[in-house]
Amino acid sequence: MAVNEFKDAVYKGRLTHAISNVQQRPLELFNSHTLSIAVTGESGSGKSSLINAMRGLCAGDEGAAETEMLDTMRELTAYPDPILPGVTLWDLPGVGTFYFPLDTYCEQLNLSQYEFFIIVGSQRFRSDHARLVREIQRTGKRFYFVRSKADVDLDASKRQRPPSYNQKRILKQIREDCRRGIAAEGVGHPQVFVVSSRETNCYDFPLLRQTLQTDLLILKRHAFLLSLPAVALPIVNQKKANLKGEIWKIALLSCLLAAIPVPGIAFLCTFFLFRKHLFQYYSSFGVDDRSLSALAQQVGRPVRELMAVMTSLGTTPMTALKLLSDLVGTAVMGAEYSWKRLPVFGARVSGGVALVTTYFMLRKCLASVADDTQRVLSKALEAERENTI
Ligand SMILES: Nc1nc2c(ncn2[C@@H]2O[C@H](COP(=O)(O)OP(=O)(O)OP(=O)(O)O)[C@@H](O)[C@H]2O)c(=O)[nH]1
Ligand SMILES: [Mg+2]
Numbered sequence: 348m349a350v351n352e353f354k355d356a357v358y359k360g361r362l363t364h365a366i367s368n369v370q371q372r373p374l375e376l377f378n379s380h381t382l383s384i385a386v387t388g389e390s391g392s393g394k395s396s397l398i399n400a401m402r403g404l405c406a407g408d409e410g411a412a413e414t415e416m417l418d419t420m421r422e423l424t425a426y427p428d429p430i431l432p433g434v435t436l437w438d439l440p441g442v443g444t445f446y447f448p449l450d451t452y453c454e455q456l457n458l459s460q461y462e463f464f465i466i467v468g469s470q471r472f473r474s475d476h477a478r479l480v481r482e483i484q485r486t487g488k489r490f491y492f493v494r495s496k497a498d499v500d501l502d503a504s505k506r507q508r509p510p511s512y513n514q515k516r517i518l519k520q521i522r523e524d525c526r527r528g529i530a531a532e533g534v535g536h537p538q539v540f541v542v543s544s545r546e547t548n549c550y551d552f553p554l555l556r557q558t559l560q561t562d563l564l565i566l567k568r569h570a571f572l573l574s575l576p577a578v579a580l581p582i583v584n585q586k587k588a589n590l591k592g593e594i595w596k597i598a599l600l601s602c603l604l605a606a607i608p609v610p611g612i613a614f615l616c617t618f619f620l621f622r623k624h625l626f627q628y629y630s631s632f633g634v635d636d637r638s639l640s641a642l643a644q645q646v647g648r649p650v651r652e653l654m655a656v657m658t659s660l661g662t663t664p665m666t667a668l669k670l671l672s673d674l675v676g677t678a679v680m681g682a683e684y685s686w687k688r689l690p691v692f693g694a695r696v697s698g699g700v701a702l703v704t705t706y707f708m709l710r711k712c713l714a715s716v717a718d719d720t721q722r723v724l725s726k727a728l729e730a731e732r733e734n735t736i
Contacts, residue, residue, distance in 0.1 A: 349376075349571075350578060357582045357724065360633035363641045365579075366727055369572065370645075377567040381433040383425075385458065388467035389475055390441025393495035393544055397467055398436045400544035401556065402429055412438050423456070430556075431563055437461060442475050449475050453482045462570035464490035469499075472528030480532045487573060487729060489566065491538045491558070494525050497550045498543035518550060572732045576725040583632070583724075587717040590628065591710060597624055598706035605701030617701050621708070628713055632720040639723065646730040656722040 349372050356365035386394045395412035404411040412424060428434035442452045458464075464483050468476050476492070483490050500521060505512050521541050529537035538558065540551035547553075597620065604616035629635040633642075634657065643650035 353575060354578060354582050357579045358586055360586075360631050360638070360720075362633040362638065362720075362724055362727065363645045365724070366642065366645050366731060369575070370731065372568075374564045374568060377564050377571060378432065380567040380571055381435065382431075382463055382563070382567050382570055383435045383437060383461050384463045384465060385437045385439050385456075385461035386465045386467060387439045387442065387456075387458070387479060388493075389469070389473070390444045392441065392467045392469040394441070394467045395438050396544035397465070397493060397495060397542070398426055398438050400542075400547050400552065401436065402426060403547075431560060433567070434563070436465075442479065449478060453479075458482060459486055462488065462573065463566050464488060465493055466490055467493045467495050468525070469494070469496045472525050477528060477532055480529055480534065484532065484534065487732065489569060491540060491555065492525050492529055493555065494521055494539065494541045496543060497521065497541045498545055522551075569732055572728050575728050576721065579724050580721060583717050583721050586632070587713055590631070590713055594706055594709045594713070597709060598702050601705040602698040602702035606698035617705065621705065624709060625712055628716040632716050634716065634720050634723050642723070642727055646727045647734060648727075648730045652730070653723050653726055656726045657719040658722070 349369060352368045353365050356362070356368060386398055388394055393414075395414045396406065399406060399408070399411045399414065402411075406414040410426075412426065423440070424438045426436045426438065428436055439456055440447050443449045447455055452458075464479075466476060466479050466483075480490070480492075497518065501514055501517060504517050518541050522539050525539045525541075526537050529539070540555040540558075542550050542552040542555060544552075601617050601620050604620065607616070626635065630638065639653050640650050643653050
């Protein structure tokens with residue numbers, strides 16, 4: 348089971364293994380996964396009609412989605428795709444209505460819960476389409492853009508300029524307009540289909556169905572990869588909690604060492620104790636320099652891309668070590684200064700400072716390394732998703 352192996356590898360700090368486990372999984376094994384597709388777009392653009400057409404139904408048929416031109420669609424409805432296994436088409440309310448204004452649409456409908464999107468637009472590419480594209484891009488998800496009601500455009504054009512009427516050219520112009528708008532949002536290869544839900548054998552409708560069928564396993568794999576950071580989070584947290592339980596022992600040892608009445612020894616002991624555990628955290632979570640290089644190689648990216656997301660304590664373990672050891676060293680040396688003049692009191696202060704600083708700094712350090720691990724893993728998974736575009 349891929350998820351269990353992934354969790355196990357994350358817990359053991361073997362991130363390269365966690366990723367390779369997913370990389371080596373044959374595409375066919377994703378067939379049993381589900382895929383929830385949100386059909387979204389402006390109100391009245393033909394979302395429900397498209398879902399009906401994809402399911403081979405007409406408005407009014409039993410089980411068909413409601414297709415009224417009323418601004419009352421406030422409920423989301425799920426429709427299983429009759430042909431594609433595990434695919435659910437979600438009929439979402441239109442964007443930009445009184446109940447679902449553009450600014451709050453994505454949060455209100457919690458768009459992040461869907462794995463793939465079909466944006467339906469029935470007019471020229473507009474700012475609310477661009478906003479949806481941006482929002483979907485931000486979450487690393489994919490989408491198709493469906494320009495609906497092609498029959499209406501063609502009829503209008505036929506009526507306006509009958510002699511120069513050219514169906515192919517008009518469809519191409521519509522497609523290009525949408526592609527340009529989407530490309531302006533930074534999408535590399537926009538998938539645009541110009542369809543009419545009333546004529547499912549015409550225009551790009553057959554291509555839309557065929558493309559979805561062809562892409563299905565890749566989209567399911569992509570959705571699986573997107574779900575993995577959330578799978579890893581409780582595992583990383585559990586590991587952090589286990590290691591946290593050990594910190595008081597290290598702090599106690601640091602306290603005892605700091606209380607040895609030899610000037611300078613407290614700083615040295617605390618420094619090496621700290622250094623030892625800090626490196627242990629990095630290597631036990633699998634984000635030490637060597638593991639990061641191996642992981643970067645595994646996903647085919649430069650190691651600096653992974654290091655760039657290790658923001659909490661600096662980009663390398665050495666930077667983090669320096670920062671923290673300086674702080675601890677300064678505190679312990681300050682305590683030693685008072686100890687030289689008043690040995691008994693000074694030793695206690697020195698030990699106390701070492702205890703408190705070691706305890707809190709190691710906790711902070713552990714939390715930072717755990718956060719970095721989560722970020723590094725997400726970045727590596729993102730790279731892996733991009734590798735399969
Ligand atoms: N001519 C034509 N009309 C369409 C097409 N698709 C939808 N319509 C019509 O457009 C109107 C709105 O269609 P719906 O499918 O209800 O649109 P919607 O996006 O689901 O609307 P809301 O849920 O209210 O946002 C209905 O009257 C449909 O019959 C199409 O491809 N061609
Ligand atoms: Mg609808």
